[in-house]
Amino acid sequence: MQVEATEIPDVKIFTPRRFGDSRGFFSEVYNRRVFAAAGVTLDFVQDNQSLSRDVGTLRGLHFQAPPFAQDKLVRVVAGSIFDVAVDIRKTSKTYGRWVGVELSAENFRQLLIPVGFLHGFVTLEPDTMVLYKVSAPYSGQHDLGVAWNDPDIGVAWPQLAVAPTLSAKDSVQPSLRNLKNPF
Numbered sequence: 001m002q003v004e005a006t007e008i009p010d011v012k013i014f015t016p017r018r019f020g021d022s023r024g025f026f027s028e029v030y031n032r033r034v035f036a037a038a039g040v041t042l043d044f045v046q047d048n049q050s051l052s053r054d055v056g057t058l059r060g061l062h063f064q065a066p067p068f069a070q071d072k073l074v075r076v077v078a079g080s081i082f083d084v085a086v087d088i089r090k091t092s093k094t095y096g097r098w099v100g101v102e103l104s105a106e107n108f109r110q111l112l113i114p115v116g117f118l119h120g121f122v123t124l125e126p127d128t129m130v131l132y133k134v135s136a137p138y139s140g141q142h143d144l145g146v147a148w149n150d151p152d153i154g155v156a157w158p159q160l161a162v163a164p165t166l167s168a169k170d171s172v173q174p175s176l177r178n179l180k181n182p183f
Contacts, residue, residue: 001031003038006099011085012038012112013101014073029075029110030133040112042071044133052079052123052130058157058164060120061086061146061173065182068139069115072132079128080104081121082158086146088176089116089183096176098155103130116183118146122157122164145173152176 004013014035018025028034035042050059061084064070074083086098102124103109113119121130148155148166153176157164 001034008094008099010114011099014110042135046134046137049131052128056160056162056164058122061118063118065142068136068142071115071135072113074132075110076103076105077129077131078105079125083111083121085113086118146176147173150175
């Protein structure tokens, strides 16, 4: 498995190897020992999957507050996304900075997003399916977010031919400066 650093050291890209033949391929997409060798020792407790039918479906920017804060390992099994992690750890040197990575079924990359980060993505292809592991179970009471287009964060979302499609919840998220930040 290849491990790449990003501009924010705690956010990492993991690209599993594929072993192929005439039938297709096999890949080990997660191995606790390999991740531990890369300095990542997480106990994933839940897998989540989403399907976004249309290009421009934007989900985020989300996080869960303690005690249900989540590390995430995100991958795409069909289609592609522009995936974003924003550091909201108040004492971090990279507070307020973001990393964006294209993840696709084709490039096979996975993005590790640690606790203390916002997470969001926009779909680049129709019928995009995202699968991600999390280190804490879902808790609706602890599910929070920040506006996807907060100018103080300034995520450079890809320019698409359509306007983003947001959920009702995502269309009314606060700015980072107005967030009661638990990190």
